[in-house]
Amino acid sequence: MADVLDMTLDELRAALAARLPEEAAFEGWTDAALDAAALALGVPPERARLAFADGAGQMIDAWFADVDRQMAAALPPETLAAMRIRDRITALVWTRITLVEPHREALRRALAVLALPQNVLLGTRLGWRAADVMWRLAGDTATGFAHYTKRLTLSAVYGATVLAFLDDESEEQADTRAFLDRRIDDVMKFEKFKAQLKPDPDRHFNVARFLGRLRYPTH
Structure with missing residues (x-):
């Protein structure tokens, strides 16, 4: 003591x-x-x-930071290094899901708190932080436009996957895993598409529209 x-x-x-x-x-x-x-x-x-x-928001922030720490411990660099990049991201997102799975009701209540108008900026920051931690653990060193779009897309994927998880009643969250795999496919297609773009990507691609598709897929 x-x-x-x-x-x-x-x-x-x-x-x-x-x-x-x-x-x-x-x-x-x-x-x-x-x-x-x-x-x-x-x-x-x-x-x-x-x-x-600072109350509830600070408590939730601390819990999510603890999830970050546990995720990093569960997937050390030597484990991730043996995977393809898409498998690293999938493993990191799925590890986060398994870490919060025993606390589904606490997570549901946390998201309700973060959805309050006064906490929207905090919720956005925590989503960005989670995506940034995952990309860094995956070995990402992108800068500029690529740095930001990777984190925007992954935060959208993670947020959508969490919502799918909260409503998932399938055995061992099989439906959530299938949902995640489809969203990761979308991210990899996006990354491949960006690599083929000319120097002015904003003329050819609408990031907001793409993020909307990740959050509200048509299939």
């Missing part, structure tokens, strides 16, 4: 992040969930509230 009590606020946020979704599934992303997580770790609730003074 002494070690827990001696943690900095950053260390405490990281420690609580792993426990918070268990409580948020029942209490929502509230002070009640934070208090329960703190007591489970032997931390005074008032100190936990100090660590998450």
